[in-house]
Amino acid sequence: MTQDAKHVSLPTLVPPSDEFVRQANVSGMDAYREMYARSVDSTEEFWGQLAEQELHWFQRFEKPLDWNPPFAKWFVGGKLNVCYNCVDRHAMGGRGNKAAIIFEGEPGDQRTITYRELQRLVTRFASSLLELGMKTGDRAVIYMPMIPEAAIAMLGCARLGIPHSVVFGGFSAEALKARIQDLEASVVITTDGGWRRGKEIRLKDAVDEALRECPTVRHTVVYQRTGSEVKMEKGRDHWWHVLDESANENVAAVELDSEHPLFVLYTSGTTGKPKGILHTSAGYLLQSAMTTKWVLDLKEHDTYWCTADVGWVTGHSYVVYGPLAVGATTFMYEGAPDTPAFDRWWRLIDKYKISVLYTSPTAIRALIRQGDHWPERHDLTSLRLLGSVGEPINPAAWDWYYRVIGGSRCPIVDTWWQTETGAMLISPMPGATPLKPGSGTMPMPGIVAEIVDNHGKPVEDGREGFLILKKPWPSMLRTIWGDPERYQDQYWSRFPGYYFTGDAARKDKDGYFWVLGRVDDVMNVSGHRLSTMEIESALVKHPAVAEAAVVGKPHEITGQAVCCFVTLKKSATDVDKLGLELRQWVAHEIGAFARPEEIRFTDSLPKTRSGKIMRRLLREIVTSNTVAGDVTTLEDMNVLTSLASQHDED
C-alpha cells in the first residue's frame, strides 16, 4: 500500500490511560484475565449468569446450552422478546426520555427519538404488520436507507417474531430477488428512495423489478422518505403512513423461545450462491449486548456512532441490537461522508458530541486521502474511544485515526468478528488491554481461539496458520437458512469439531492475535465480503463471455479490488467498450459496490490438468506480475507468460 510507503513508526504497546481505566466497564488486565479464566473454566455457568442478569425473561431458561455439534441451542426453555429487551424495558424503566436514536439525513434533516417514542413507533409499526395479516414465523425483507425506520422495521418484526433479512440498499434488484426467494418472504419493507451524494437511490423501483418473480410476497410497506413519484400496486403496496393512521399501540411483545429465529443475513461464501446466516434470539442478544459493554464501553451519557449500514452485520449488532439492548444512544447518518464536503463526518461528531466512534479501515483510508485540514476544522474532543472493524487496519490508517481523529487520547479497539459470529470475538477491552496497533489483541470471554496447521495441530507462536474456534458461543450462527449440510460442510468439516473461520492469522508470544485475511475464495472489498464465484457466475451470464476468473487485487483505499480475467466466445472488436459493459453488468447483477475495478481479456485461463482454474496464480499476477509459486499442476505454461506480458503492455 503506497500510503504505508511513507514511514510510519508506531508504538509497539499502547496501554490505556489511568483516566480511561478508572471509568471503564472492565478496568485493568487483571479484571479481564479473571473474567476470561472464569469464562473458559465454566463457560455455561458464565453465560447463564450473564443471561439472567442482563436480559429480561418472560420465562427463565432451564439450562444454558444444549450442544449437539455443530448444532447449538442456548438458554434452552427460556422465553423472551428481543424488541422488549431493546425498547420496552428502557422506555418503562427510567430511560423513557433518554434519546434512543439520534438521526441526521443527508439533506440535513434531524430527529431525536426517545426510548418512549421508539416504543410508540415500533408498536404502531408492528400493529400495521398485523393488519396486513403477518404472523409469527412469516419472513420479512427490509430494503431501506439508513433512516430510523430501518431500525423500527427490524424491531417491529422482532416484536412479533417475524424473522427479518435486511438487504443492503446498494444491492441490485437481481440480488434482492434472490434473497427474497431464498427466504420465501411474505412482506418487503422499503422506501420510495434514500439520499446518497445528493441523488436519490430509487429503492421502490428495484423492489418492483424484483417482485416480478417473487410469488411469496403478499405485501410491501413503503415509507415515504424522498417524496418522489413511485408506482404503488393496489392491494400489494401500502404506504407506511397510511397504515399508521389506523395503527394502535396495544401490540404486546410476543413471548418467544430463546432459539426463535431473529434474522437471516446473506453473506458471500465460496460458491456463487450467498449464504443465509441464521441468528436466533437470546444468545445473539446477550453477546451483542455484552460486547457493547466490554468493548465499546458505553455509558449512560455516551452518544455513540457506528457508521455501518444496517444492511451489514455490524449495523445489526452495533447500530441496533447491541446499543439498544444496553439502553444507549445510537446515532444514525443516512448519507455519504463527502456530502456536501469531505468534513461531513467530522462536522457530525462535533455537532452531536459523539463520544464513541466505530468505523472501518476503508473509510479511514478514504478520508486520510482528503487531507488533515478537514478534521482540523472541527472540535473532535468529545471523542473518547475509537473502533475499527471489517479488515486488518494498516499502520498508516491506525496512526492517523489515533493522532488526527483521536487526538492521541482515545484507545482504538480493533474488533475481529464475522457475520457468522454475530458479535465481536477477538478485541481489546479498552480499559484493560494494552494495544498493539494492527492486532485485534485477545479473545473475548468465552472464546477459545487457536491457530492451527493444515492438520488441525496448533502451530508455534509467531507462525501463520488457520484461525479456528474451539467452543460454541451464544451469538454463533445456528445454520445456513434451508441448508444445514452446507453449514456443517463450510464451517465444521475442515477441522472436525471446531469452527473454521476462513481466516489466516498468527498469535505472538504475548498471546495477541494478528488476523491476516481470508484463505478461501472470498475477497474483502471496503470491508465487505464478496465471493469470487458470485462475480464469476454473474460474468458468465453475459452472452459474450465464455469463462471468467476473479481475484482480489491489493488496493490502496478499499483493501482489495475486484479484478476479472475473462475469455470471450468470439473476439471482440472494441474491448474497451466491452470492458465497460461487463463492469456495468456486474453492478447490475449484484450491486454497484461489486463493480469490478479491472477486466482483463485473455485467450485462456491457467488451469490444472483436472480443469480447475488456478486463481492462486492469477492472484500472484495481479499482485506482483510474476509467478513464483508452484506451477507443477498447471496445464499450459504459455497461458501464464501471455497473461503477465499482457500486463506489461498496459
Ligand code: WTA
Ligand atoms: C475480516 C464483519 C482483520 C475477516 C464484522 C473476517 C477482519 C471477515 C476484522 C468478516 C479485523 C473483520 N481485522 N480482519 N478487525 N474484522 N475482518 O462477515 O476476514 O462482513 O473473516 O463481518 O472480515 O466479514 P463480515
